[in-house]
Amino acid sequence: MKKLLRRLSRVGDSSQYQPLYRKTKSATGYSRSQSARVPSGHVxxxxxxxxxxxxxxxxxxxxxxxxxxxxxxxxxxxxxFGYNHSGALRIPCSVSVFEQLISRAVYELEQL
Structure with a gap:
């Protein structure tokens, strides 16, 4: 996994894509605002x-x-970490690396 994370850290700037929305978790939990809803076709x-x-x-x-x-x-x-996990999809990596991953995945999708 470290090898993949290192490779992804070399991917370009992730600010050029749009299919990503963020909401930060507070110390007391997730906000219950309307923006917490997940649109159809999203995860x-x-x-x-x-x-x-x-x-x-x-x-x-x-x-x-x-x-x-x-x-x-x-x-x-x-x-x-195994497959035995219930609940939401949780990825243990830094936010910046994840943003680079998303940028790469969007690029791959656009190439199809």
């Missing part, structure tokens, strides 16, 4: 390196999950 993903620290909530297009960059990360997370 919430919680990202953060440490399970004890607040995570950031991303809402991404579901079709991005099948892109090779994302599929490889999900496979490595499953190998390292």
């Amino acid at each position: 919430p993903v919680y990202v953060g390196e440490d399970a004890d620290e607040p995570t950031e909530r991303f809402v991404i297009k579901a079709e991005l999950l099948s892109q090779p960059a994302f599929a490889e990360l999900l496979s490595q997370v499953a190998d390292e």
Whole structure:
């Protein structure tokens, strides 16, 4: 997994894509505002390196999950942490690396 994260850290600027929405978790929990709803065709993903620290909530297009960059990360997370997990999709990596991953997955999707 470290190898993949290092490789993804070399991907270009992630500010050029739009299918990503973020909401930050507060110390008391997630906000119950309307923006917390997940639009049709999207999936919430919680990202953060440490399970004890607040995570950031991303809402991404579901079709991005099948892109090779994302599929490889999900496979490595499953190998390292196992499949026995209930609840929301949680990815233990830094937010900046995850944003680069999303940028790469969007690029791969646009190339189809």
